Amino acid sequence: MSVRTTAQPPWWSQLPPGGEPGPVPRARLLVVPHSGGGPNRYLRLLGGLADDIEVLGLTLPGRERRRTERPGATLDEVLASLSAIRRPELPTLVLGHSLGATLGLHLAHALGEHCVGLIASGQEPRDGAGRLSEQAGDEDVLRLLERGGDMPSAVLEHEGLRAYLLELLRTDLRLGRESAERSRGLRIDAPITVLCGREDRLVDQDKLAGWRAHTSADCEVRVFPGGHFALFDPNNLRHYIEAVERHFAAVAELAS
Template identity: 35%
Template sequence: MDSTWFRRFGAAPEGSMRLVCFPHAGGAASAFLPLSRALGGRLDVLAVQYPGRQDRRREEPYRGIAAHADALAEALGPLTDGPYALFGHSMGAVLAYETARRLAAAGRPGPLRVFLSGRGAPSPRPGAHDRLGSDKEILNAVRGLGGTGHTVLDDPELLAMVMPALRADYGALGAYRWTAGSPLVSPLTVLVGDADPVVAVDEAAAWHDHTTGDFDLRILPGGHFYLDDRTDEVRDIITTSLLVAGSAA
């Protein structure tokens, strides 16, 4: 395992399936600590640590989705030798999807399932909520999304540490343009909060067009960061879906 890119928060059960988790914009691997603990003893949970945050804060963050996904696919390639799945939240959903596309193009084994959370399906035009040009707009957007991590924005020292990653991530999302290509073969499970202020249910449902496999849409109570309060429900969705996928593989 590439220790630069992936963090494991507990012992991996012997012979368990891998679940690789991609954080949201401005987020870090630790965002998936609660889910990792909830899945302990069932899956080998690896959380992606993007450059420019936490223990990689001295590295330059990626400023484009394509280049970031290229690097992630290269790092993830050696881990595709056994059964695995991907889970991405918000910006992480875009990166999980684009990484899966690159792995398929490289002829690597695909994930048994891709979980896409808190993000509408991609299109050739940027989403209205991605076009943020100033720090003030970014901070207002992040505060509007809520979640446990937004409290760091009230601490000037912590804010100075997270702003470079936020600028890079929102800049990457604003510049992202989906390009048409073959849909994924892997089944998709799409999760969205019923009160998400930036992702409508029909936008989440549009991911259906991006796979030739099974499609499952799950609407959970909560906003953009519904996962903070619904970790056990998300755990059950993941484990039930992967048990079915594993038995069919």
């Protein structure tokens, strides 16, 4: 199987970009964005983290600093990108939202003993069920986007932006289907924290507990006010910061 090079540009970049070098990191957080999105939007979740936690964000082709690249990636390419990350031995926590949560499970599994946990946000566990079929039309994709909310109508009304967004979403839906199909029976040996907005129209709340089948460790489900992008509500910021800190605190206790 052919795998695109992960060297130029790197799939993973420091968050915030261009930040001053900090102390030698004791742990790492990998941020895996939602469909159509890039990691820079997640900067607001990181302000309260200790400066000795290295934060890296995944940028798929076609968005943010990789905007000039043709959209599209396979799960194997995403997993291969881990090989470009320095200091692979660092205790690593994965935080993924929506599509990023499904990808995050695979990344956590690939990290093996170096993974200290997965935070799955805004996503029920998927084991083959895609949000849309390959035959879905543009209107079906746009309806899915509207159900998620958080998309200015001006973007959808602009022909060029609409076409660009549809291309991104279609490639991400394909990646999501592939990742879901390969999630069957996948288990990690690290705890999973599940976070979700109570009014999220893209998630079946009754299925959130199903994440327990993907770990041999603990699994905690927390639901709070908000829709699919509740994680970007300042009122919910503490849920994410607390989840990150709790995972890393558990690692510190084991090391002491």
